Amino acid sequence: MKVQLYKWEKNRLxxxxxxxLALMIPVxxxxxDLDEIPYTDISSTNFYTNEEDFNIGLNSVYARMQNLAQSxxxxxxxxxxxxxxxxxxxxDDVEKWSAWLNVNDAGRTLTxxxxxxxxxxxxxxxxxxxxxxxxxxxxKERKFGEARFIRAWTNFHLMRIYGRLPxxxxxxxxxxxxxxxxxxxxxxxxxxxxxxEYAENKLPSKSVYMAEKDRPNIWxxxxxxxxxxxxxxxxxxxxxxxNQSDYQKCKEYCDKVIKTGIFDLEENFEDLWYWxxxxxxxxxxxxxxxxxxxxxxxxxxxxxxFGVNVTEPSVGCYMYRRIGPSxxxxxxxxxxxxxxxxxxxxxxxxxxxxxHWFDPENKGxxxxxxxxxxxxxxxxxKYYDRTPQSSSLRLPSANIYVIRYADILLxxxxxxxxxxxxxxxxxxxxxxxxxxxxxxxxxxxxRQDLDDAIYRERGWEFTGESQLxxxxxxxxxxxxxxxxxxxxxxxxxxxxxxxxxxxxxxxxFLWKIPQTDLDSNPALEQNPDNTSAPF
Numbered sequence: 463m464k465v466q467l468y469k470w471e472k473n474r475l476x477x478x479x480x481x482x483l484a485l486m487i488p489v490x491x492x493x494x495d496l497d498e499i500p501y502t503d504i505s506s507t508n509f510y511t512n513e514e515d516f517n518i519g520l521n522s523v524y525a526r527m528q529n530l531a532q533s534x535x536x537x538x539x540x541x542x543x544x545x546x547x548x549x550x551x552x553x554d555d556v557e558k559w560s561a562w563l564n565v566n567d568a569g570r571t572l573t574x575x576x577x578x579x580x581x582x583x584x585x586x587x588x589x590x591x592x593x594x595x596x597x598x599x600x601x602k603e604r605k606f607g608e609a610r611f612i613r614a615w616t617n618f619h620l621m622r623i624y625g626r627l628p629x630x631x632x633x634x635x636x637x638x639x640x641x642x643x644x645x646x647x648x649x650x651x652x653x654x655x656x657x658x659e660y661a662e663n664k665l666p667s668k669s670v671y672m673a674e675k676d677r678p679n680i681w682x683x684x685x686x687x688x689x690x691x692x693x694x695x696x697x698x699x700x701x702x703x704x705n706q707s708d709y710q711k712c713k714e715y716c717d718k719v720i721k722t723g724i725f726d727l728e729e730n731f732e733d734l735w736y737w738x739x740x741x742x743x744x745x746x747x748x749x750x751x752x753x754x755x756x757x758x759x760x761x762x763x764x765x766x767x768f769g770v771n772v773t774e775p776s777v778g779c780y781m782y783r784r785i786g787p788s789x790x791x792x793x794x795x796x797x798x799x800x801x802x803x804x805x806x807x808x809x810x811x812x813x814x815x816x817x818h819w820f821d822p823e824n825k826g827x828x829x830x831x832x833x834x835x836x837x838x839x840x841x842x843x844k845y846y847d848r849t850p851q852s853s854s855l856r857l858p859s860a861n862i863y864v865i866r867y868a869d870i871l872l873x874x875x876x877x878x879x880x881x882x883x884x885x886x887x888x889x890x891x892x893x894x895x896x897x898x899x900x901x902x903x904x905x906x907x908x909r910q911d912l913d914d915a916i917y918r919e920r921g922w923e924f925t926g927e928s929q930l931x932x933x934x935x936x937x938x939x940x941x942x943x944x945x946x947x948x949x950x951x952x953x954x955x956x957x958x959x960x961x962x963x964x965x966x967x968x969x970x971f972l973w974k975i976p977q978t979d980l981d982s983n984p985a986l987e988q989n990p991d992n993t994s995a996p997f
Contacts, residue, residue, distance in 0.1 A: 509591070510591035510592065510594070510595060511595070512595065513595060513597045513601075515595070516588070516592050516595050516597070516602075516605060517605075519584070519587060519588045519591065519592070520588050520592075520605050520608060520609060522584050523581060523584045523585050523588060523608075523609055523612050524608075524612065524752075525759075525760075526577065526580055526581045526584055527581060527612050527615070527616070527752060528752055528753075528754065528760070529577060530574060530577045530578065530581060530616070530619070531752050531862045531864075531928075532752075532754070532762045532763045532764045532845075532862060533573075533574065533577065533763075534763060534764070534766070534784065535572065535573045535574070536572060536573075536574045536619075536928070537764055537926075537928050538784055538785050539572055540572070540623075540928060540931040540932075541785055541926060541928065541930065541931065542561050542785050543561050543562070543931050543940075543944075543967075544930050544931050544934055544940065544943070544944065545788060545790070545791065545934075545943040545944055545946065545947035546787065546788060546791045546921055546925050546930050547785050547786065547787055547788055547791070547839075547925070547926065547930075548785065548786065548787075548788040548789070548826075548838065548839055549784075549785055549838065549958075550784055550785050550786040550837035550838055550839045550841070551784070551837050551838070562944070562964065562965040562966065562967065563964060563965065565965060565967075565971075565973075565974075565992055566974065566991040566992055567974065568974040568975065568976060568977045568980075568988065569976075569977065571973045571974045571975070571976055572623055572973050573976060574619065574620065574623065575620065575624065575975060575976050575979050576976070576978075576979060578616045578617075578619060578620045579620075579630075579979075581612060581613070581616045582613050582616055582617065582630065583630065583633050583634055584633075585609040585610065585612055585613040585616075586613075586630060586632060586633035587633040588605070588606070588609040589606055589609055589610070590632060590633055592605060592606065592609075603664040604664055604665060604666065606660070606664065607660060607661040607663075607664035607665040607683070607688075608661070608665065608682060608683045610657040610658075610660050610661050611657065611658065611661040611665070611683045611687065611688055611691070612683070613657055614653075614654045614655075614657035614658045614661070614691065614695075615691060615864070617629075617650065617653065617654050617657075618654050618691070618694075618695055618698075621647075621650050621651075621654065622698065622932055622935070623972070623973050624972055624973055624975055624989065625644075625647065625972045625989060626644045626645055626646055626647045626649075626650050627644060627645060627650045628642035628643060628644050628645065628983065628985070628986065629642070629645050629649070629650065629653050630642055640982055640983045641983060641984055641985040642983060642985055642986075643985040643986070643987075644986065644987065651695070651699060654695055655692065655695060658688050658691055658692045658695065659688075659692070661683065661685075661687075661688035662685055662688040662689055662692065665683060665684055665685045665687075665688060666684060666685060667684060667685045667686060667722065667724070668680075668684035668685070668686050668687070668722075668724055668749075669722070669724050670684075671684060672724075677744070680744045681744065681751075681753040683750060684749075684750065686718075686719050686722060686724065686725070686749055686750075687749055687750035687864070687865060689715045689718045689719050690715070690716075690719055690749045690750065690865040690869070690870055691750075691864075691865065692711075692715045693711075693712045693713075693715035693716045693719070693870065693873050693874075693877075694712075694865070694869075694873065696708045696709070696711040696712040696715065697709070697712040697873050697876065697877060697936075698932065698936050700712060700877070700880070701936035701937055702936055702969065702970075706880075706881065709877040709880045709881050710877070710881060712873060712874075712876075712877040713874055713877040713878055713881065716870050716871075716873050716874035716877070717874065719749060719867075719870050720870060720871075720874065724746075725746055725747060725748075725749060725867040725870070726746050726747065726867060727747055727867055727868060727871075727894065727895070727898045728745060728746065728747045728898075729898070730800070731800045731801055731803065731804075731898060731899060732800070732803050733745070734747060734863075734866075735804060735843060735844055735846075735860070736845075736846070736847055736859070736860035736861065737778075737804075737843040737844075737846045737847070737848055737860070738803075740849060742861075743861050746867070747866050747867045747868065748863060748866065748867075749864075749865040749866060749867060749869075749870060750863075750864045750865050751861045751862060751863045751864055752861060752862045752864060753861055754858075754859045754860065754861055754862070755857075755859050756851055756852070756855055756857045756858075756859045757857065758857065760857075760859075761856075761857035761858055761859055762845055762847070762858050762859060762860050762861070762862065763858075764845035764860075764862065765778070765779045765780075765845050765846050765847055765852070765858035765860065766779075766780060766781065766782035766784055770782075770836050770837075773853060773856065774809070774811065774812065774853075775812045775850070775853040776809050776810055776811065776812050776848070777806065777809055777841075777846065777848050778846055778847045778848030778849060778852040778853050778858060779846075779847055779848075779852040779853055779856050779857070779858040780856055781841075785839070785842075786805075786837065786838075786839030786840050786841055786842055787805060787839055787840055787842060787925055787926075788839065788947060788951075789822050789825070789826055789838075789839060789951075789956055790947060790950050790951070791921070791925065792805060792822060792839065792840055793822055794922075795922060796900075796901060798900045798901070799899050799900060799901060799922065800898075800899050800900045801899050801922055801923065801925075804842060804843050804844050804925070804926075805840040805841065805842060805843070806820075806840055806841030806842070806843050806846070807819060807820040807840045807841075808820070816834070817834075818833060818834045818835055818836070819832075819833035819834075819835060820833055820835045820839075820840045821833045821835065825954065825955055825956050825957060826838035826839070826956045826957035826958065826959075827957045828957070838957055838958070842925065842926040844860075844925075844926050844927065845858070845860045845862065845926075846858065846860060847859055847860045863927060868895050868898075868923055868924075869924070869929070871891040871892075871894055871895055872891065872892065872895060872916055872919060872920055872923070874887075874888070874891050875887075875888040875889070875890075875891040875892045875912075875916055876888075876913065876916045878891075879909060879912045879913055879916065880913070883909040883912055883913070884907050884908060884909050884911070884912045888912060888916075889903075889904065889905065889907065889912060892904065892912070892915060892916055892919060895919055895923060896919060899922070899923075917933065917937060917939060920933055921933075935967070935969060935971060936969070938969045940966075940967050940969075940971075941966035941967050941968065941995040942966075944966060944967070945963055945966055945997065948963055949963070963997050964994075965992075965994045966994050966995040966996075966997060967992070967994075967995065968992070968993065968994075968995045971992050972989045972992065973989070974988060974989055975988055975989060
């Protein structure tokens with residue numbers, strides 16, 4: 463995708479100022495660690511005395527959800543573990559090109575455990591302390607539904623990364639009550655599903671939020687968000703356990719979302735992204751997204767996924783050396799695939815007028831001679847904010863999609879194909895996503911062909927959206943595809959692809975629990991060492 467400089471029209475997001483203000487919770491936005499200070503300080507006896515306190519507590523749960531979703535130690539780490547992405551600045555991040563090295567070292571692990579359990583504890587505070595607040599019961603149950611959705615979303619992330627989880631039955635204060643052992647995997651699934659079923663029953667439809675004047679609650683979790691996440695949970699378990707009944711449940715929940723008639727694909731793929739469309743938030747393709755704003759602590763750090771550590775007004779907020787699409791994935795897109803528009807491949811420096819562009823023929827060597835490109839890959843603009851305010855304030859505010867309608871269609875297609883494929887309905891939903899991208903529909907496929915096509919389509923559709931690591935893991939494709947990716951890079955002389963494969967993840971790969979969290983909870987047991995798949 464090419465970009466030239468031009469003046470943006472005045473920001474047109476005044477209609478959601480109330481949303482952004484509602485998410486400003488500076489008192490409770492600090493990060494806390496189990497071994498240092500209490501998870502949260504919002505459970506004291508002089509709090510939770512009225513509905514305003516209730517709302518502040520619930521907003522603090524949303525705030526920490528924001529933090530986890532935009533964490534570079536989460537999103538970027540899992541994306542670079544796949545064939546779809548690679549470090550953009552390998553001179554400083556050499557070890558990330560060997561991402562599967564030392565995976566059994568508890569010191570080299572994803573760091574979402576403490577943040578995840580902070581979210582869970584905040585949700586538990588809301589559920590426990592909110593019980594005694596005298597407000598309308600239906601309103602209270604809706605707030606509980608929001609808290610339980612976020613708790614389930616968090617547990618689902620943690621479970622896919624670490625396996626079976628400790629499940630606190632109440633909130634904790636200080637360092638007491640932290641000795642909580644891990645439950646079985648089935649108990650963990652049951653806890654997540656129970657929360658989401660409660661949310662489905664108690665939350666309003668997104669159509670209710672859409673019908674409100676000025677849509678002040680459009681950012682909140684809805685019934686359809688719970689249904690979409692239930693579909694994803696059932697699809698994950700079905701894939702991991704080859705469970706036909708779970709494929710059926712996934713299909714049923716996707717069908718519920720589809721039949722509401724509320725959602726559809728954006729006709730133009732570019733309209734999904736803040737880079738192109740500052741009015742894109744909470745559009746018709748959004749089943750649920752996490753809202754960010756131009757306030758300190760409310761901004762989205764995933765903007766920093768490309769380039770050099772400078773502010774360049776032509777691309778909005780500061781750039782940084784992070785990750786981008788791997789070269790082999792980038793060149794796999796058809797020339798007419800409109801999703802290529804989310805890759806930044808050219809920009810012009812504001813101060814000098816100097817043009818920079820990415821050329822895959824440079825094979826990741828950088829800065830390269832032909833295009834003066836400063837990293838090993840294109841940028842991914844799905845979280846970029848190039849409004850003038852973003853550049854001047856360094857507070858990018860693009861949202862993060864949790865569930866898009868395209869995901870609902872492709873999950874339905876995958877589940878339906880697993881149950882009775884190849885079916886015309888499964889192929890139809892796949893082709894709906896393909897044709898929106900400008901590609902020809904596929905036909906005449908076997909069940910395996912269709913399954914492979916759905917996986918490839920998810921790769922092209924969701925690059926950079928924290929989905930593809932889990933897709934590769936649950937379908938058992940991660941090891942084979944990572945091996946092919948690394949060998950391709952070595953055979954083609956791609957910069958930094960000079961090492962041999964040393965580890966390939968199996969379907970049951972689990973990250974190590976961070977040592978500090980093991981020390982904080984004596985009842986925890988560490989995950990066993992992972993064994994590599996055959997090379």
